[in-house]
Amino acid sequence: RGVVQGVGFRPFIYRLAQDHNLKGWVRNTSGSVEIEVEGDEASLENFLIDLKAKAPPMARIERVEATFYPPNGYAEFQILKSLSQEGEYQLVSPDIATCEDCKREIFCPTDHRFGYPFTNCTNCGPRFTIIEDIPYDRPQTTMRQFEMCPECQREYDDPLDRRFHAQPNACPKCGPALKLVNSNGNPIEGSDVIKTGGQLLKVGKILALKGLGGFQLACDATDEEAVNLLRSRKRRPAKPLAVMVATLEEVEKHCLVSPEERRLLQSPECPIVLLR
Known part of the structure; x- marks a missing residue:
């Protein structure tokens, strides 16, 4: 439980299970993220350690509850369809400033997202302002009217892609204009x-x-x-x-920037900062 939806948590769990050779599933619910994994005892223990230690930067894990059940003999690890639960509540991540990887795509003339202002991935982009209901899935957001093109769908389905299960994923061919x-x-x-x-x-x-x-x-x-x-x-x-300024270097031409203010301006939250 915590802020574990809209922060790339399910793709993170998927890759973590692969790293530890575990089988099972992960899914969003209206109140939490549920995970069921099978494997040897050492792998399960390391999985739980890494779950907390290596969680996505914007995730905020408040509580992990672990219960042991008899194994079901899963053949693979999957991301299951989300489970809607009446009366449950889930914290949702705020919007996240455009990450450096997406910025490079936006300003790369040979990239198919060159100049596309709505570029995002699992590490950045809109979250809270597009969600209409929980669990956090594309059909529950204002992005549901934009059907992904084959290329965006391929990214969304690829566990090794940073847009794996990125709900607002879009490009100039299929997204908002x-x-x-x-x-x-x-x-x-x-x-x-x-x-x-x-x-x-x-x-x-x-x-x-x-x-x-x-x-x-x-x-x-x-x-x-x-x-x-x-x-x-x-x-x-x-x-x-x-006042909007393009770069931190330009900010420093006009303002005094402390180490803490610099950290805030370069953080994923990228808030408005009052400077001298």
Whole structure:
């Protein structure tokens, strides 16, 4: 029990069982993750040790309950279909900032996810803001309307792929797409939505970015007139506004960053940090 759904826990258990030559299964339920494994005593003991010691970074294991049963003679280890349980409750991971592996794909011109803003894997991406019910599975999220293409499905089914059972898995062929519209809802012309949006920011426009958790209003932070217009529209004359900066190196040109603040900015949670 704990934060063990939406953090790559089932793929982790699958690989851990393979490493220890154990057979059985793992599944999500509405209240926990259930695991049944068979093997020799030493392997089972090492499995339990590694389960706690090597858990995914975003997992938070609160309690492990172990019960011994007569063996069933399983021939392999499987990820079973999730079990929905009436009245049970399960903690779900918050959204996780884009990991370095996914960033490399986004900025690699030869990768099929080049420039795709919704790139994610079991180590990062949306969690809490897309889930509608537990257990955490794609049909229980807002991603259910996007059927995976053969390539994404292959990644999802491959135990050795970091997108193994990544519920929001998607690519430009099968996932959500960006569009840019004006204040009347009419499309704005441009082959590259992000590039066009950037150009609008540079000339002082304000963009309303519809994200997973709602709308974010954005303008060029170096454009005083645009910032004042944003403050006027938000009716926020003095309260600080969050500033987005591309890299930590750029942040350090403008702010003093302590070791703890650096750790937070580079963490999977990647929260808004107040700097001097």
